[in-house]
Amino acid sequence: MSDKKPRICVNKDLSLADQHIAISIEGLNAFQRVSLYAKIILPNKAAFESISNYIADSSGRICLQSDKSCGGTYEGVWPMGPLSSMVPSSTNERKYERFLIKDPMQPFTVHLQVYDTFISEVDSVPQMKHKLLTQHDITRTYAAPGVSEIEIWEGRIRGTLYIPCGSGKFPGVISMSGGYPGAMKHKAALLASRGFVALALKFFGADDLPGNFQQLDLGYFVEAAKFLKNHERVTASNGVGIIANCSGASLALATASCAPHGLIGCVVAISGWIHCFGHYWYEDQKWSPSSSMKKIKMTIETNSDGIVEWRYDVAPIMFKETPEEGSHFAFYKRLHTAYMFVYGGKDGYFPDTPEFVKMNKNLLISAKHPAYKFLFYQDAGHLIEHAFSPLAKVAWTFHEPHFNGGAQPGHGLAQEDSWPKILRFAYDNLTTNQNKL
Template identity: 30%
Template sequence: MRKLSSQVQLLVTPAKALVDDKVDITVERLAPRQPVTLHARLVEGTARFQSYAHYRADDTGRVVMAKQPSLGGLYKGVDQMGLFWSMQLSPGQKPGLRLKKKDVSTPFLVDIRVHDGHLDVMGEENLPWLATKTVERWYMGGGVKRIQVKEGRVRGTLFLPPVSHASIIIANTGDGLFAGVIDIYGSGGGLPEYRAALLASRGFAALALAYFAYDDLPKDIADVDLDYFEEAADWLLSLPYVRSRGVGVLGTSQGGYLALCMAAYMDKIGAVAAIGSPTAVVGAPLPYKDKAFPCIQWIPDQFEVTKEGFINLVNGLEDATKGNGLKACIQVEKAHCPIMFVAGEDDLNVQAVPFANQAIARMNAHEKTNYTLLQYPRSGHLIEPPYTPHCSLFYHNVYGECS
């Protein structure tokens, strides 16, 4: 790799920021109307991601990404953060890898380079460049505390903001400093921490909650009970620096229906957001106290395999609109807290929009209005924090395939 002789300057502000912060990228001292390629590269573990876009300098020799359009590459048009959300796996990588931060104590390091001319740079490592900068993108902001949790049955990681963030959340009322949030992911299991770390960086006491396939927890999601999540909520509310007026719950996929169950059956829940979620219990009956909520089942015979060999699960669940399926629907009309349904219209894992509308119909039938539906066209199952690279398919360790 070599640098061309040039006085070109690449300005990136801020060069260190949270992943959901915007970044200003400007190239200066180009020739008037000079064509250039902006190229972003990131390595996380063994996975390599990159993006690129074509620009033309203005009459003063500048490219300002927030004001000038990309003319080609992986996206077109004016998009200040295009180099970040458009990142794709570099050629030769295993299909189905998505960009996930496993160690939130370190940042994503994004190398941004300026190349002369309009080039296709995917997979190229040794092209000459005019200027380069490295950008740090963090999930865990400065001063955030990360605390491993092993209390009773509860397993997870608690992230606490700096005390200076407390005034952002609430005024000094004598209650705990921070609003508490429980973050629950889906059927992949384990303990994803990145979203909870980001929530803490924005001022919340956030508990990334594991519930199976982690430490001494059940190995299989079918062995999970709802009492476990109530124990986690009680523990979080018991902390002196957490507000006592109910915890929020953020859940994705099967974590979303667990969040909805918490809202429906526990009065200690203050708000819920369910992302890409069924609104019925799925896969196995869900025990809670002295009963068990019935479920709808996955039907493998209805999974569709694409010509590329990927699995489309969207029609693979029992019908929850009739017969025994209705009994599995979560009684969201019992919830007293606000509920937000977040659904992608092109979700090929769960029929997120129909499920959300079915739940909303239940609420309307009981004259409940404590809901919001955020419905996104051309969006799929994984709706992640802002500027996360788009992921059209991913490898799921439960199904052993890409979906």
């Protein structure tokens, strides 16, 4: 028997929400079987948790960097598995909670516990029938020390601005979510922590904004981009960027297709599409769904678990070589704007995502566009977030739980791979001229 006391070791007790940390367990018996339990309780009392089973080596040590989990919410070597594989707790008041912290200026705590047995299901941990060997808390945050938060209500613009610590100027980006009313602020705070002045932009469902995103003046987004570009803390010789998900990504592409030249330096479109599903306008330009798009047979089904799933066949219409004029956003004609597309092969909203990649590539190639990248992840779902964020396979949208798709560990690994590439892409295209004509 070892005379050492078991303990959890981490290299950082305080870290950013997208930052990798090294976790190990020491002081165990040789080849001892244990379970590592992780839990986060959000401010709204919703809990997220994970469980993983490990076998100590001959010295009584487990290193998540190299040792395999034998079961639980993930298997195999996954250094950040305790966080990335978290699932909503069955004890939550509402099913299908999404990991979402509405006030990113407030840090959150990750509770780590080690039990002296293999535990296969997270539901059995609260029963407290297992021997607790050791525990340790770490703190994660979206806002690095010194990041400032400013509410914006200027002209038509509604949102929250996050500015990095330090003096000088920084590249500027607009962060937009999809079918979520108001603004999700956490990603903008994280972008500020990574050296961007980031505007979490609201565009529907809050304040005095439209109630939905089916009819919008794209001039609103142009106005927001101009506001950010002209901010005293923003360096914008290449314009500003937009990083957005879902319908926000589509509106980002729409904005890039009509904004004044030099205003939008880059767009990162995550799970977005270029076809118009609503009615939009900018000055004398108008976009609306094509006549063929209106004929798509869409079925919205609710399964036995109460989850809403979309069923439709878009392939014959959406993947034409040349989309109908005025029914899509011709972003590819803007050669001074760089584009990154991020898609998942298990997107619950859009089947045939490889076809989206093919179509968009063909459009960019036909326009001889000089600056674009595509990231495609076979097991990723619709909600591709920053690194180490739990998968929201189902999430509440318009007061209903919608199926978003994704399979672990592929979805989590996609986020770990894509997030630093997104940051690098935005930084390079907003601060250098390497991809500009």
